[in-house]
Amino acid sequence: MNIIDLRSDTVTRPTPDMLQYMFQVPVGDDVFEEDPTINALEIKTATLFGMEAGLFCPSGTMTNQIAIKAQTEPLTEVICDYTAHIYQYEGGGIAFNSAASVYLLHGERGKITPEMVKGAIRPDNIHYPISKLVSIENTSNKGGGTFYTLPEIAGIAAVCQENKLSLHLDGARVFNALTAANELPKAYGQYFNSISVCLSKGLGAPVGSVLVGSKDLIRKARRIRKALGGGMRQAGFLAAAGIYALDHHVARLAQDHACARLLRDTLEKCAYVESVLPVETNIVIFTLAPKVETRVFLQKLKEQGILALDFGPRQIRFVTHLDFTETMAEKTCQVLKNISL
Numbered sequence: 001m002n003i004i005d006l007r008s009d010t011v012t013r014p015t016p017d018m019l020q021y022m023f024q025v026p027v028g029d030d031v032f033e034e035d036p037t038i039n040a041l042e043i044k045t046a047t048l049f050g051m052e053a054g055l056f057c058p059s060g061t062m063t064n065q066i067a068i069k070a071q072t073e074p075l076t077e078v079i080c081d082y083t084a085h086i087y088q089y090e091g092g093g094i095a096f097n098s099a100a101s102v103y104l105l106h107g108e109r110g111k112i113t114p115e116m117v118k119g120a121i122r123p124d125n126i127h128y129p130i131s132k133l134v135s136i137e138n139t140s141n142k143g144g145g146t147f148y149t150l151p152e153i154a155g156i157a158a159v160c161q162e163n164k165l166s167l168h169l170d171g172a173r174v175f176n177a178l179t180a181a182n183e184l185p186k187a188y189g190q191y192f193n194s195i196s197v198c199l200s201k202g203l204g205a206p207v208g209s210v211l212v213g214s215k216d217l218i219r220k221a222r223r224i225r226k227a228l229g230g231g232m233r234q235a236g237f238l239a240a241a242g243i244y245a246l247d248h249h250v251a252r253l254a255q256d257h258a259c260a261r262l263l264r265d266t267l268e269k270c271a272y273v274e275s276v277l278p279v280e281t282n283i284v285i286f287t288l289a290p291k292v293e294t295r296v297f298l299q300k301l302k303e304q305g306i307l308a309l310d311f312g313p314r315q316i317r318f319v320t321h322l323d324f325t326e327t328m329a330e331k332t333c334q335v336l337k338n339i340s341l
């Protein structure tokens with residue numbers, strides 16, 4: 001049986017064309033900054049987002065944590081939503097790497113507002129940490145794929161500029177956000193000091209994230225990456241997958257969003273589903289009816305070859321991606337309709 005894996009958009013395998021492309025790129029020692037393919041990916045990503053420079057890292061956790069380390073110091077504070085990946089799902093990395101404090105906001109489905117940021121800024125008083133960095137997530141993972149539009153980002157950026165705070169973007173799914181908002185990445189550079197762009201989520205590369213920012217910030221980031229043990233050598237073969245993904249896998253994200261809406265439409269009609277969160281991009285989060293056991297539901301799906309994620313009390317998450325075809329979407333809808341609980 002062909003497994004249909006809806007647990008995350010990280011489960012994709014490189015396509016045959018991507019693999020072919022990876023095999024034939026030139027590589028070199030990137031710690032000497034001599035890997036032409038990594039250099040090309042870094043410049044390509046930076047240029048796309050209207051930034052000066054980029055740094056290729058093994059994971060989005062590393063690009064986020066380096067951005068935080070480079071823009072904070074002990075006794076300072078990071079402001080973010082309480083659902084933020086940098087706070088919830090990076091192993092306590094902010095405390096470990098940066099010894100910085102965190103001010104948690106309670107946004108709407110992972111999204112914060114300029115007013116919330118304003119209210120979180122500390123007065124100049126030695127009792128408080130020094131407000132330093134604001135971090136937002138686009139799309140918001142825990143928020144169920146909600147996205148910020150450029151005007152919303154501009155509002156938060158204005159508060160940061162007025163108060164001399166840096167602004168970081170966790171862009172694990174930034175291309176999903178841009179697709180849904182029908183916007184181009186170029187404008188992001190003027191609002192953010194740093195952006196983490198994941199290549200291994202919706203874009204389908206096997207590994208990697210790129211941190212983009214000013215030349216000065218990226219020079220500092222390169223030093224931190226080295227200290228974390230993230231300086232890689234002939235990793236251009238991996239960077240090639242990222243270049244291929246940026247060239248070929250961005251335009252198709254709209255299909256993932258359409259498949260997510262198909263799943264939502266079916267789920268809304270299922271008696272065993274209590275509610276489905278609005279679907280904005282490629283994430284579908286739904287709540288099972290009170291008498292339905294999550295474990296039993298997931299087991300029934302699994303028996304039909306479908307994998308999904310337990311996402312909290314009676315909550316289930318589906319994420320659509322490159323390896324989830326329209327045929328699989330139809331089959332999944334069929335299975336959902338026929339499940340008896």
Ligand SMILES: *Cc1c(COP(=O)(O)O)cnc(C)c1O
Pocket residue numbers: 058059060061062064085086137140141170172173198200201209
């Ligand atoms: C996946 C993800 C990351 C980075 O995860 P890695 O597995 O370290 O690449 C960062 N932020 C968000 C919102 C994510 O979903």
